Amino acid sequence: xxxxxxxxxxxxxxxxxDGAILVIAGAGSGKTRVLTARICALVDSGVSPYNILAITFxxxxxxxxxxxxxxxxGYDADGVWTSTFHSMCARMLRMDAERLGYTRDFTxxxxxxxxxxVKRVCETxxxxxxxxxxxxxxxxxxxxxxxxxxxxxxxxxxxxVTDANxxxxxxxxxxxxxxACNAMDFDDLLLKTVELFQKCPDVLERWQRRFRYxxxxxxxxxxxxxxxxxxxxxxxxxxxxxxxxxxxxxxxWRGAEIRNILDFPKEFPGAKVxxxxxxxxxxxxxxxxxxxxxxxxxxxxxxxxxxxxxxxxEVEYFDARTDRDEADFVTRTINRLQVGGENYRDMAVLVRxxxxxxxxxxxxxxxxxxxxxxxxxxxxxxxxxxxxxGYVRLAVNPDDNDAFLRVVNYPKRGIGASAVAEVxxxxxxxxxxxxxxxxxxxxxxxxxxxxxxxxxxxAEAISSALKEMxxxxxxxxxxxxxxxxxxxxxxEDPEDRNRYENIEGLVDAVRNFEEDNPEAGIADFLQSVSLxxxxxxxDEENYVTIATVHAVKGLEFDNVFIIGLExxxxxxxxxxxxxDVEEERRLMYVxxxxxxxxxxxxxxxxxxxxxxxxxxxxxxxxAEMRGDKASVRVTGAYFAGMRKxxxxxxxxxxxxxxxxxISAPKRRADAPxxxxxxxxxxxxxxxxxxxxxxETVGEGEDKTAAIEFEGLGVKxxxxxxxxxxxxxxxx
DNA sequence: CTCCTTTGTCTTTTT
DNA sequence: GACAAAGGAG
Numbered sequence: 060x061x062x063x064x065x066x067x068x069x070x071x072x073x074x075x076x077d078g079a080i081l082v083i084a085g086a087g088s089g090k091t092r093v094l095t096a097r098i099c100a101l102v103d104s105g106v107s108p109y110n111i112l113a114i115t116f117x118x119x120x121x122x123x124x125x126x127x128x129x130x131x132x133g134y135d136a137d138g139v140w141t142s143t144f145h146s147m148c149a150r151m152l153r154m155d156a157e158r159l160g161y162t163r164d165f166t167x168x169x170x171x172x173x174x175x176x177v178k179r180v181c182e183t184x185x186x187x188x189x190x191x192x193x194x195x196x197x198x199x200x201x202x203x204x205x206x207x208x209x210x211x212x213x214x215x216x217x218x219x220v221t222d223a224n225x226x227x228x229x230x231x232x233x234x235x236x237x238x239a240c241n242a243m244d245f246d247d248l249l250l251k252t253v254e255l256f257q258k259c260p261d262v263l264e265r266w267q268r269r270f271r272y273x274x275x276x277x278x279x280x281x282x283x284x285x286x287x288x289x290x291x292x293x294x295x296x297x298x299x300x301x302x303x304x305x306x307x308x309x310x311x312w313r314g315a316e317i318r319n320i321l322d323f324p325k326e327f328p329g330a331k332v333x334x335x336x337x338x339x340x341x342x343x344x345x346x347x348x349x350x351x352x353x354x355x356x357x358x359x360x361x362x363x364x365x366x367x368x369x370x371x372x373e374v375e376y377f378d379a380r381t382d383r384d385e386a387d388f389v390t391r392t393i394n395r396l397q398v399g400g401e402n403y404r405d406m407a408v409l410v411r412x413x414x415x416x417x418x419x420x421x422x423x424x425x426x427x428x429x430x431x432x433x434x435x436x437x438x439x440x441x442x443x444x445x446x447x448x449g450y451v452r453l454a455v456n457p458d459d460n461d462a463f464l465r466v467v468n469y470p471k472r473g474i475g476a477s478a479v480a481e482v483x484x485x486x487x488x489x490x491x492x493x494x495x496x497x498x499x500x501x502x503x504x505x506x507x508x509x510x511x512x513x514x515x516x517x518a519e520a521i522s523s524a525l526k527e528m529x530x531x532x533x534x535x536x537x538x539x540x541x542x543x544x545x546x547x548x549x550x551e552d553p554e555d556r557n558r559y560e561n562i563e564g565l566v567d568a569v570r571n572f573e574e575d576n577p578e579a580g581i582a583d584f585l586q587s588v589s590l591x592x593x594x595x596x597x598d599e600e601n602y603v604t605i606a607t608v609h610a611v612k613g614l615e616f617d618n619v620f621i622i623g624l625e626x627x628x629x630x631x632x633x634x635x636x637x638x639d640v641e642e643e644r645r646l647m648y649v650x651x652x653x654x655x656x657x658x659x660x661x662x663x664x665x666x667x668x669x670x671x672x673x674x675x676x677x678x679x680x681x682a683e684m685r686g687d688k689a690s691v692r693v694t695g696a697y698f699a700g701m702r703k704x705x706x707x708x709x710x711x712x713x714x715x716x717x718x719x720x721i722s723a724p725k726r727r728a729d730a731p732x733x734x735x736x737x738x739x740x741x742x743x744x745x746x747x748x749x750x751x752x753x754e755t756v757g758e759g760e761d762k763t764a765a766i767e768f769e770g771l772g773v774k775x776x777x778x779x780x781x782x783x784x785x786x787x788x789x790x
Numbered sequence: 791c792t793c794c795t796t797t798g799t800c801t802t803t804t805t
Numbered sequence: 806g807a808c809a810a811a812g813g814a815g
Contacts (some may be wrong), residue, residue, distance in 0.1 A: 117805075145805050170804080190799090245805060313804065414801045434803080475791045590805065609803045631802050646803080669800075670806040797811075 063096040065089070072333040073097045076104065079293075079327035081278075081320070082302045085364045086349070086652035087340030087615065090302050091120075094276055095127045097300060098139060101272055108138030110271040112292070116280060118143055118590060120613060124276075140270075144285045145245060146590055148252040152243070155262050159255055164582060166242040166456045167589040170196070171440065173233075173244045175461055180232040186225045198226045199233060203246035204282050204314040206253065209234065239492070241458040249284040256291050267295040277613070278303030278323075282314035290326070299327060305360060306353050309609060309646050317358065338364045338652075340615050342371025345658050349651040351686030356641045364652075373692040374658045376681055382666040386418040389620050390426050392659065393603060396618055403429055405617035407604040409650050411629035414668070415622065416605050423603065434607035438568075439588050443558040447565060448585065450537045453494065453518060454525040455582045460486070463493040467514055470546035474514065478507040494518060517541055530581040534569045538562055608650045619654035621647075624662040624678035640679075647680045660684065660691070674786055676743070733762045733778040741788040742766060749788070 065073060069089055072082045073096045084090035094113070102108055115121045121141045129136035142150070149167065156163045168176070177196050181189040198220070202212040213227035220226065237244065243251060256263035273293050275281065278301040281289075293299045301323065308317045324330045338346055346366045353359070379385040393406055408419050416432050423430045438444060449465035456462070468474040485502040486493050496502050497515040517540060524536045538544050547559040572584045604616065623629050630643035651658060660681060665674045685691045733755075736742070740752045754765040762778045778785070 143805065248805090309803075310805090312802080412802050471792085473791065477791085607803065628802095633802075643802095667806090791815105793813105793815085795811100795813080797809100799809085800807090 063092055063099075065092070065096060066337060068333060068335055068337075069093050069096070072335075073100050075331060075333075076101060076272075077298055079297065079299045079323075079330035080301070081323045081327075081330055081332045082300070082335060083320075083332065083360060083362065084302050084304050084335045085338060085362060086304065086307060086649070087338040088335035088364070089337075089339055090276070090304075090335070091124070091127075091613075093335070094274060094300075094302055095124060095131070097274065098128055098272075099131045102132055102139075106272060108132070108136065110269060111139045112147075112270040112273045113139060113141040114144055114147065114273075114275045115141065116143065116277040116613065118146060118587075120276065121146070143590070144281070144288065145248050148248040148288075149586060149590070151252055151262075151266065152248065152255065155255055155259065158259055158262070159251055160238070161241055161243070161251075162456070164241070164456045166240065166452055166459050166462070167248065167586060168237065168240075168242045168244045168461070169589050170245070171445065172242070172461050175464075176236050176240075177229060177233055179464075180229060180236055184225065184228045184232050186222075187229050195226055195229045195233075199230045200246050200314065202230060203244075203250050204284055206250060206284065206287075236460070239458065240460050241456050242461070246284070249282075249288065253284060253287055253291070256288075263291060264295075266292055271296045272298045273300070275299070275301045276303075277307075279305050279308035279317060279320045280310040280315040281319050283316055283319075286316065286319045286326075297327075305358075306356070306362075306645055307612070307649050307652075309612065309642060309649060311642055321358075321360070334362060336362055336364055338366045339368075340655050341366060341652060342368050342656060344371050344374055345651065345654050345656075347686065348374045348658065348684045348691060349648055352644060352651065352680055352683045353648040355683055356644050358641065372657050374660065374684070376660045376662075376684075376691050376693050378677075378693060379661055379663045380665065382418055382663045385622055385661050385663045386422040388661065389419065389622065389659070390422045390428065392620075393423075393428055393618075394426065396657075397428075401618060402601055403603045404601045406620075407606060407611060407614075407616040407618070407653065408620045408622060409606060409608050409611060409653065411608065411623055411631065411646070413607060415628070419605050419622075423605075429600075429602040430605050431602050432605045434610040437591070438561070438564070439591065441561055443562055444565060447537065447541070447543060447562050448588065450518075450521055450541050451534070451581060451585060454522045454537075455585060457494045457522070458492040460493045466541070467493075467511075470542050472510070472514055472542075474510055478503075478510055481507050482511070525581065530573055530579075530584060531566060531570050533581055534566045538566070608646050611653055612649060615653055615655055617655045618657040618659075619650070620659045620661065621650045622661045623666075624660055624681055625666070625675035626678055627673075627675040628666075629678055629680070644680065644683075651684070733764075733782070735787055736762070736764050736778060743786050743788050 063069075063073075066089075069092070072080065073093055082090075082093060084093065098111055098113060101111060113121075113124060115124060121143060125136060125139070125141045128139055128141075140147070152159075152161075152165070153163045156165055173196055174192050177192040177199075178189045181187040181192065181195075187195070198212070198216075202209070205215075207215060209227045209231040212230060213223050216223045216226075237247070256266075270292055273289060275289060280303075289299060289301075301320070303320045305317050305320050308315060308320070311317065324332060341349070343366050346364055350363055377385070377388050379388060389408060393403075396406065397403060408416075410416055413434050420430065420432065422428075439448075446465050446469045449462040449469070452459050452462035453466060464479065467479060481503050482493050482496050485496045489496070489499075489502065491499070497511055497518070500508065503511065520540055521537055524533055524540065528536060543562065544559070547555045547562070550556075569581070569584055572579065572587060576583060604611070608621075621629075626635060629647065630640045634640050634643045662677050662681065665672050667673075681691075736752055736755060738752055738754060742750055742752060750766040752764050753767050755762060764778055
């Protein structure tokens with residue numbers, strides 16, 4: 060028996076082996092421990108590890124779980140299948156891809172590739188606008204998650220989506236191209252697995268029989284297809300153990316259905332529900348801030364986390380004047396904490412959007428604070444890396460037209476749009492891939508044929524190298540054989556030096572991968588690259604974590620800074636505009652509950668964004684966090700020391716539909732211009748709130764405006780003076 | 791065909 | 806402000 064130090068409720072959940080079980084696990088309530096303990100308990104009771112499936116949200120979480128189980132059980136852990144839904148599906152599909160008309164070497168297209176395909180496809184679809192590729196892809200993803208074909212999608216949405224027809228046409232063309240490329244996108248991994256199960260009951264049965272016990276972590280962030288997979292796989296044994304917390308559902312924009320967890324008892328009749336409400340992570344002060352925030356949400360199961368830990372330090376809210384002051388405060392505080400004995404690795408700066416990390420990177424670099432940024436640009440998304448991997452993709456899967464297009468003129472070979480268009484046309488006419496057009500020969504004009512023959516030889520050489528070389532050597536060969544090495548080394552562009560180093564980094568990446576997976580080939584490496592998650596790079600070194608809130612789901616830190624707490628940023632402008640901030644609030648809840656001992660919340664009065672200075676009201680979450688009891692200490696130096704007319708906007712507390720506030724552009728004193736203030740314009744005033752300009756008098760610095768505020772009547776302002784507390788509301 | 795300039799879009803989050 | 810896409814000149 061293994062001692063996990065479980066409390067009573069946890070113990071009950073863990074030892075309840077059979078049937079459908081839902082564990083509602085509040086933040087920091089020992090969710091992962093319960094899951095691990097459960098799997099160990101199953102093995103202890105005689106269940107073969109081979110019959111256990113454990114699904115996690117990221118590959119990193121999967122590996123950690125595997126390690127934990129291994130530590131407890133020893134060698135037995137190998138049999139337990141732990142992975143993400145996507146990795147699981149990829150593995151299952153590789154085994155039986157032929158039965159769906161794909162080869163087992165099918166390529167996984169990430170969003171980057173999907174977008175390129177959509178863009179390309181738009182050229183062939185009448186009425187499609189390539190600029191709207193993101194919108195199309197969004198609809199396509201929704202359709203796929205709902206398991207709708209293009210035709211079904213059109214029927215379902217023709218009354219609500221204005222260009223449903225165009226979307227359906229793009230969707231169909233996209234599907235056709237993906238199939239021709241022997242490629243699947245992220246949604247396909249799930250959808251095609253469901254299709255495989257429906258089409259081939261023998262395959263489904265094989266997996267059903269194998270997985271007697273199915274365990275799913277982070278169930279609040281599963282989508283409809285994932286739910287369906289769980290249902291299908293569990294149909295024989297009915298042993299489904301899911302763990303989640305609807306308050307931490309933060310991926311609905313990606314199709315996650317909170318319903319999956321809320322309706323679990325309905326979908327699995329007789330399901331038992333356990334609630335874990337004791338938090339082992341955070342101090343009381345931090346927890347009450349979290350509870351104060353989340354209780355404003357309506358669609359949730361009532362639960363209140365409690366902690367047996369002490370009150371701890373008060374939560375601190377720093378009211379900064381500018382985004383620079385905000386970064387300064389964080390830098391200073393980190394320094395102070397570090398001097399006081401805290402480790403950098405126990406500190407995290409959490410942001411709502413990737414673009415907010417920059418100032419912190421600058422400031423930390425300046426002050427010698429080691430840091431790592433998670434979320435945002437990833438190594439494998441760099442253009443030169445993507446392009447180089449294009450050669451690998453093409454060798455593994457010769458039908459991969461997207462890979463072909465990436466590398467045909469990289470490095471430059473004088474092959475332009477017209478030659479490529481010729482290839483595409485010939486491919487379309489003969490129903491073959493782009494590469495096949497070159498291999499067959501005689502399908503192009505003599506000039507194009509000649510230009511492309513060099514590339515054809517390169518592709519051919521790389522393709523045969525794939526069969527002969529070990530992954531690391533092959534990767535090195537790709538870099539030299541493609542001509543990239545020479546081109547980049549001889550280049551005069553100083554950036555190319557850097558690019559070359561990044562590309563060389565690929566060889567190391569393959570080497571590392573090979574060490575961890577000695578049996579795996581280069582194709583497995585490609586797959587792992589497609590399915591990496593942001594937190595995968597996190598390790599034990601001593602650095603401050605700068606990350607998006609999404610990227611730190613499931614992690615914890617002693618000291619947490621949540622920055623950018625302004626309306627329009629956190630919550631985001633679109634959430635505010637749509638009047639739906641519940642998911643933003645859950646995100647805030649996740650952010651707060653990452654903190655174990657110290658929590659700092661920050662906002663800035665003015666912030667430099669999109670090349671402009673903007674000013675947004677404080678986030679409603681600050682007021683919510685404080686709740687009835689003032690457990691939050693305000694240390695913002697800005698408000699107190701300000702001149703009267705510079706006072707920042709008051710809380711727009713709970714005001715629904717608050718739009719983004721962009722401050723009026725600062726004018727030089729010698730050329731005042733308040734031309735944006737005209738009759739009918741909606742403005743926000745620091746003290747009086749929202750108002751409408753009713754009348755203006757005068758010009759330039761003498762201009763005054765009469766503004767009507769709701770419930771306050773009309774007030775008159777000299778704009779030159781009032782400009783610091785007035786901003787125009789951009790709808 | 792390539793290079794340079796200009797223009798437009800972006801910033802919500804990612805398996 | 807940064808970067809990609811588009812457009813024009815060589």
